Amino acid sequence: MSVKVMIPTPLRPHAGGKADAEFQAKTVAEALAHLTAQYADLRKHLFTDDGSLRSFINVYVNGEDIRYLAQENTPTKDGDTIKIIPSIAGGGAACPAKRHSVGKPLRS
Amino acid sequence: MAEPTTVSISTGLAERIRKHGAETYPHECCGALLGRDPDSGGGKRLREVLDCLPLANRREDSPNNRFSIAPLDVIEADRVAQARGIELIGWYHSHPDHPAKPSEYDRNHAWPWFSYIIVSVRAGVPEEMTSWRLNDDRSAYAQETVEIHSEATAQS
Numbered sequence: 001m002s003v004k005v006m007i008p009t010p011l012r013p014h015a016g017g018k019a020d021a022e023f024q025a026k027t028v029a030e031a032l033a034h035l036t037a038q039y040a041d042l043r044k045h046l047f048t049d050d051g052s053l054r055s056f057i058n059v060y061v062n063g064e065d066i067r068y069l070a071q072e073n074t075p076t077k078d079g080d081t082i083k084i085i086p087s088i089a090g091g092g093a094a095c096p097a098k099r100h101s102v103g104k105p106l107r108s
Numbered sequence: 109m110a111e112p113t114t115v116s117i118s119t120g121l122a123e124r125i126r127k128h129g130a131e132t133y134p135h136e137c138c139g140a141l142l143g144r145d146p147d148s149g150g151g152k153r154l155r156e157v158l159d160c161l162p163l164a165n166r167r168e169d170s171p172n173n174r175f176s177i178a179p180l181d182v183i184e185a186d187r188v189a190q191a192r193g194i195e196l197i198g199w200y201h202s203h204p205d206h207p208a209k210p211s212e213y214d215r216n217h218a219w220p221w222f223s224y225i226i227v228s229v230r231a232g233v234p235e236e237m238t239s240w241r242l243n244d245d246r247s248a249y250a251q252e253t254v255e256i257h258s259e260a261t262a263q264s
Contacts, residue, residue, distance in 0.1 A: 009196065010221040013244060056217065058179040065179065085182050090214040090224070091136060091167070091174035092203030 003031050003076045006083045007042075014041035028059060029072040031082055046084070056087040114253040115198075115223050115239045117157040122256050126227055126234035128162050129202030133232045135171035139163045140185035141198040141223060155223060155252075158194055161185050165201075174213070175201045198223030198239075205229070208236040215249045218242040223252060 003025045007015050015021070016039065025031035032053075036043040046057055053059065059066045060083040066074045076082065128137040140161040146154065163181045167174040177199070189196045199222060203209075208228040210218070218224055220242045227237045239252040 010219040013221065058182075060179070060183070063183075083183065085179045086219050087179065087217070088138075088177040088182055088199055088219075089167075089175060089217040090199075090201055090210070091170075092206035092211055092214075092226075093173040 002078055003080045003082060005031055005035050006081060007035075008084055008086050010086060011042060011045055011084070014045060015039040025076050027072065027076060028061060028066055028074045028082060031076060032059075032072070056089075058085040058087060059083070060085060113153040113155055113223065113241055114255050115155045115157060115225070116255045116257060117225075118259050119256055120259050121157055121160050122237060122254075124160055124162075125200050125225060126237065128200075129204075129227045129229040129234045130232055132165065132171075132202065133229045134204045136165055136167075136173065136175040136202050136204060137162070138165050138175040138177055138199065138201040140177075140182075140189075140196055141200055141225060142185070142189045142192065142194050143197045144194055145197050154255075155197055157197065157225075159192070160200060161188060172204055173206070198225065198241075200225035200227065202227045202229045202234070205231070208238040210240050210249050214240075215242065218249060220244045220246065225254070 002022050004020050004022050006020050007018060012018060021035060023031050023034035025034060046054060048054055053072060061074055061076060062080055128139060140163060141157050142161060143156045143158040163177050165171050165175045166178050167176040186196045203226055208226045223239050223241055225237060225239045228235045237254060239254050240249050241252050242249050
C-alpha cells in the first residue's frame with residue numbers, strides 16, 4: 001500500500017532536498033511517522049514536543065483537509081497523495097490597530 | 109543555508125503589488141510570488157519573481173493588521189507555478205500605515221526558504237517595498253536586496 005507524501009519547499013532542506021517520498025501506510029499518522037523516521041529533522045517542524053501536529057501545518061489527503069476527515073487517523077490507500085501545506089500568515093502592527101471602515105481610507 | 113539573497117522583480121510586477129496594497133487599504137493585501145530560485149552553489153543567490161498571484165486575505169477579524177492565506181489558495185498557487193514550470197518562491201503582503209519591516213507576528217509565522225515581500229501603504233499610498241527571509245533555524249529574519257528592473261531586462 002504505497003502512499004505519496006508531498007513535502008513543501010521550505011521543509012525540503014530537512015528531507016534531503018526531496019519533493020516527495022513514498023511509504024507503505026494505512027493512515028496519515030503512519031505515513032507521517034515513516035516520513036519523520038526517514039528524515040528526523042522534519043519532526044520538530046511538523047510536530048510539537050508532545051507529538052501533536054503543529055497548528056500551522058495543514059495536511060490534505062487527495063485534496064481533503066484531514067481536519068474534516070479523521071484527523072491523523074484518516075485512512076490511506078494505495079495511490080493516495082498526502083500534501084503537507086504550510087499556513088501562510090503575518091501582519092504589520094504589533095497590537096491590533098483601530099478598525100477602519102472598508103473603502104474609507106484615513107487621510108490627513 | 110540562508111545566504112544573502114537578492115530578489116529580482118520587474119517594475120511592472122512591483123507596481124502590481126503596490127497597486128494591490130493601495131486597493132485593499134486600510135486592509136492588508138496578500139499574494140504569492142512565483143518565479144525561479146537558481147541554486148548558485150553557495151555564491152550570491154538571485155531569485156527571480158516572474159509573476160505574482162493576488163490572493164484573498166482570510167483574516168476577516170483583523171484584516172487591517174493581519175493577513176492569512178487559505179491552505180487551498182496555497183495549493184492553487186503551487187499548482188499555477190508548477191503548470192508554468194516555475195516555483196512558488198514566496199509571498200507578499202502590505203503593511204497599512206506601518207513600515208515595511210516585519211513585525212514579531214510576521215517573524216513568528218514566517219517559513220524558512222520563502223521570500224516575504226512587504227509593501228508599506230501610508231494613507232492609501234504605497235511606499236517602501238522590502239523583502240525578508242527567515243533562516244532555516246529561525247534565528248534571524250534577514251532582509252533581502254530587492255532589485256527592481258525594467259520589463260525589457262526581465263528574463264523568462
